[in-house]
Amino acid sequence: MGFHVNGTDPASAYQPYDQPPPPDRTARNQATARRTALTLCTIADIAAGLLGLWIVLYLLDANQGSPFVEFVHGTADWLSGWAQDIFTMDTEGLRVVLNYGLPAGIYLLLGHGIAARINRA
Numbered sequence: 001m002g003f004h005v006n007g008t009d010p011a012s013a014y015q016p017y018d019q020p021p022p023p024d025r026t027a028r029n030q031a032t033a034r035r036t037a038l039t040l041c042t043i044a045d046i047a048a049g050l051l052g053l054w055i056v057l058y059l060l061d062a063n064q065g066s067p068f069v070e071f072v073h074g075t076a077d078w079l080s081g082w083a084q085d086i087f088t089m090d091t092e093g094l095r096v097v098l099n100y101g102l103p104a105g106i107y108l109l110l111g112h113g114i115a116a117r118i119n120r121a
Contacts, residue, residue, distance in 0.1 A: 033118050033119060033121060034119060036118055037114075037115035037116070037118045037119045038115070040111050040114055040115045040118070041111055041112055041115045043111060044107045044110065044111020044112060044115075045108070045111070047103075047104070047107045047111075048107045048108045050072060050075050050076055050079060051076050051079055051080060051101070051103055051107075052100075052101075052104055053072050053076075054072050054073055054075075054096075055096060055097055055100050055104075057072060057073070058073075058093070058096045059093055059096070059097070076100055079103060079107075080099060080100050080102075080103040080104075082103070083099060083100075083102050083103045084099060085099065086098070086099060086102065087099055087102075
């Protein structure tokens with residue numbers, strides 16, 4: 001009498017390399033990719049929204065002493081720091097629109113583009 005395992009192969013529990021992963025892992029990976037893509041879109045939208053809000057507040061001549069306006073302006077300056085003074089127009093309003101609008105557009109394009117790529121993978 002020897003040790004008998006009813007003909008099962010001990011290596012059969014491992015996933016072979018030439019077969020697709022089990023459906024539960026694929027679904028879990030897709031759900032994780034969707035959550036990651038949604039997070040990227042949300043971050044890009046918030047960044048672009050704050051930049052756009054600063055443009056609107058500036059153009060409407062909002063009270064610069066207001067804590068809310070100071071917060072939005074400071075955040076917009078931080079988010080667009082890499083793009084400050086790319087455009088140097090004589091018209092201050094146009095300068096603000098371009099110098100804060102360009103980063104907003106780039107954040108939207110990059111965030112949503114990367115998210116779309118993640119969703120396709």
